[in-house]
Amino acid sequence: MAKTKEISRRIKSVTSTKKITKAMEIVAAAKMRKAIEAVLKTRTYANLSWETVLHLAQSVASRSETPHPLLTKRNSVAKVAVVLITSNRGMCGGYNTAIINKAKESLKKYNFPTEFILVGKKGAIVNSQGYNVAAEFNKSDIITDVREIYPLVKLVLNDYQSGKYDKVFLAYTDFVNPAKQVPRIKQILPIELEVEDQYLGSAAQYSSDVSSAEKTVVKNGQPSVNDQLEYTFEPSPEEVLDLLVPRLLEIQLYQAFLEANASEHSARMTAMHQATEAANDMVSELTLFYNKARQAGITAEIAEISAGANALAE
Numbered sequence: 001m002a003k004t005k006e007i008s009r010r011i012k013s014v015t016s017t018k019k020i021t022k023a024m025e026i027v028a029a030a031k032m033r034k035a036i037e038a039v040l041k042t043r044t045y046a047n048l049s050w051e052t053v054l055h056l057a058q059s060v061a062s063r064s065e066t067p068h069p070l071l072t073k074r075n076s077v078a079k080v081a082v083v084l085i086t087s088n089r090g091m092c093g094g095y096n097t098a099i100i101n102k103a104k105e106s107l108k109k110y111n112f113p114t115e116f117i118l119v120g121k122k123g124a125i126v127n128s129q130g131y132n133v134a135a136e137f138n139k140s141d142i143i144t145d146v147r148e149i150y151p152l153v154k155l156v157l158n159d160y161q162s163g164k165y166d167k168v169f170l171a172y173t174d175f176v177n178p179a180k181q182v183p184r185i186k187q188i189l190p191i192e193l194e195v196e197d198q199y200l201g202s203a204a205q206y207s208s209d210v211s212s213a214e215k216t217v218v219k220n221g222q223p224s225v226n227d228q229l230e231y232t233f234e235p236s237p238e239e240v241l242d243l244l245v246p247r248l249l250e251i252q253l254y255q256a257f258l259e260a261n262a263s264e265h266s267a268r269m270t271a272m273h274q275a276t277e278a279a280n281d282m283v284s285e286l287t288l289f290y291n292k293a294r295q296a297g298i299t300a301e302i303a304e305i306s307a308g309a310n311a312l313a314e
Contacts, residue, residue, distance in 0.1 A: 018279035025272035032265035086120035181263035
């Protein structure tokens with residue numbers, strides 16, 4: 001009897017846990033839908049803005065003009081910074097572990113002092129792993145306005161322009177679909193115009209399920225600039241570039257936030273769904289054990305009654 005009571009308590013405990021994980025799954029699914037809607041609305045704009053700056057920078061370079069300081073590689077690198085975007089809470093599977101490990105692996109090829117700029121509370125673990133943390137920023141579950149990242153953009157620009165950092169990297173998670181999120185490291189300062197992949201949310205690399213607008217922008221990770229097109233910039237390409245390059249950094253960081261949020265909520269929904277399924281399996285298994293234990297107890301009681309009856313009959 002004591003064994004059946006213990007199993008019954010475990011069944012109730014697992015059932016209560018299952019209700020919690022199911023509720024968290026529903027909440028994560030609702031947030032995920034909003035985050036996916038936001039990331040898909042801005043992804044094409046973010047990529048097209050990069051293409052515009054790429055074409056403008058090429059135009060200025062062809063005229064042998066002095067390149068923009070945010071586009072100029074420095075001769076030596078003394079210190080680098082990594083903007084690390086993680087979640088504020090756990091219960092999202094290996095989401096945080098994957099992006100933190102990706103950042104650390106990418107830094108192994110650099111022998112420069114590195115500082116982290118953290119966005120999200122879970123990134124604080126890098127401090128205990130021997131890395132310096134220069135700043136920490138709050139992260140909203142749903143970001144709706146680019147102005148929310150202005151303090152981060154201002155810090156990154158000021159520190160880079162003052163010479164505190166010679167390179168700035170962005171560590172975030174690219175959203176592909178609700179079942180797949182890809183950790184990614186991207187250099188955001190200085191802006192490199194000749195690398196293979198500068199697009200955010202370039203899901204065409206991982207899946208064919210992208211819009212036709214994105215397919216015109218992302219072609220095998222290469223910029224789809226039509227060199228035969230000519231544009232007229234007013235008042236001058238240099239002045240337009242001065243305004244567009246900082247704006248490009250804002251858009252790239254904003255898009256990375258959206259990608260990270262969509263990835264986080266997708267990962268949490270998947271993790272909670274798996275937890276709910278595991279709880280269902282555990283309840284089924286415990287129920288089977290409970291029935292077997294109860295049947296064994298009843299059989300033992302019947303045997304005792306039969307033995308007692310036979311003893312009285314004798």
